[in-house]
Amino acid sequence: MDRRNEAVSDGTVARRAFLRWTAGLVGAGVLTTSGLMSRVLGEMPRSAGADSPAPGGVPSDAPAGKSKLELARFPEKTELILLTDRPPNLEMPAKYFVHDLTPNEAMFVRWHIGIIPTRVDLAEFRLKVGGHVESPLSLSVDQLKKDFEAVTVVAVNQCSGNSRSLFTPRVAGGQWGHGAVGNAKWTGVRLKDLLAKAKVKPGAVEVSFGGLDSAIIPVTAQNPGTPDYVKSLQIAKANDADVIVAYAQNDKELPMLNGFPLRLVVPGWFATYWVKALDEINVLDKAFEGFWMTKAYRVPKGDPKVNESPTDLAKETVPITEMVTRSLFAFPLGGEKVPAGQAVEVNGLAWDAGKGIATVEVSADGGKTWNQAKLDPELGRFSWRRWRYPWTPAAGKHALLCRATSAAAETQVERQWNRSGYARNVIERVEVEAG
């Protein structure tokens, strides 16, 4: 159940981009002295809400149901839950879990560093494949579409930190509810086909991926700066036929905020690898040592359930990779009212890293007894799968639970915690009232 509760308050005001302005500052070398920053920031236009006591309106530590979430509209996006505006982090409201394929305008948005692409000229844009290869490539999106076989995969795109706000004790980071996840049909070209065309040299061990986003505080000799968002895959994974460079999301161009024009899609793996606005693929003859692999997005080593104790943190960590088996409710949602004495169809979604969902069980009595839900046909092994369960509730309060088990016998846990709030796979519970 979500700790937070949705309430509408649209603070969106159209205007020009602060990011471009800040980028200009960096270019002009102004950002290195705080005095100048202060002066220029003081000239920033303010809008209503800038001076209110809690502008985000998101006291996430409030008791369940007491907090208010702010909604906002960004370009090409429907009304989404506003976590942060700059850089944008937007969550899909739970009502969209009724869709088997998440509409593009509802897909969550997650950017890490300050300057994100807001303008792309396809006449200039090139995807570069280089590094430890015989024949480096520089490809336009048109060339990519013309010269390589198109492949399509339906796959769940889920942020590593999805549902982080439900961890107890709470952890710092993007305070997502359940909506940092969506499922879409991705079309593009196989990464392995690009690598084959570029002729990877013997001795390649990893491949790194960078996008058009960049840091406001660049790395210089004087300042460590903000590490560019670059991820890597080991060479065997990069040559996995499932990994694609996608140019279409549900048969349409990707929304700019979801990575137009190209996005790496690593089915079954968390979205941290799904590099947006992908423009640089680099084959490496040694392990990649960038911050976003060696310091961030890491989980306790050796625990498939991604668990550790707050009082005894794991000594060793490894990069997060595959998603863990989990399930969610689409109907009813927590706090929703259902009619008493009438049959309703409880339904929801379940997914894993690609082995497939074997069973989903539902408990309508707080976990005392469990019954199997009926599964809809599979849309693909990397897609989520809808489950349905008929239920006729008596009047009163009920706790509904769901738990999925994968074809690899992975199931969900009763309790879970890790320092970064990653890979939540706790048995889902919603409280509903029939009356």
Add this chain to the structure above:
Amino acid sequence: MKRAIILSAVLGGAVCAWVGGARVRAAEGVAPAQIQGSVRRIELPEMGNGWPEGPGKDVVEVQCGVCHSGRYLTMQPTFPRKTWEAQVEKMRKVFGAPIPDQSVPGIVEYLMKVRGRE
């Protein structure tokens, strides 16, 4: 422009889905990207800098607000002082925020005031 918005609303109507008895209209009021020839462009909304009132706000607006808005703070639950101290250090050491030593205590006080718990 207006025509594009109407068109997208119509298309959105076609994406309506009936699942589990609930109907969700997907694309209503979605602002399209601006396309001119080979150029695709969006304009991000301005939403204020988002830093709540508090002692030291002016310093935080400068030192922290360079890279992100105040919502990065206001979306967080409350944390003890040592967590906020660690966060400030992380911003300096890991993300390269050029925060001078003398600014650190004031920033931590502000974070404690807005999202702190002793």
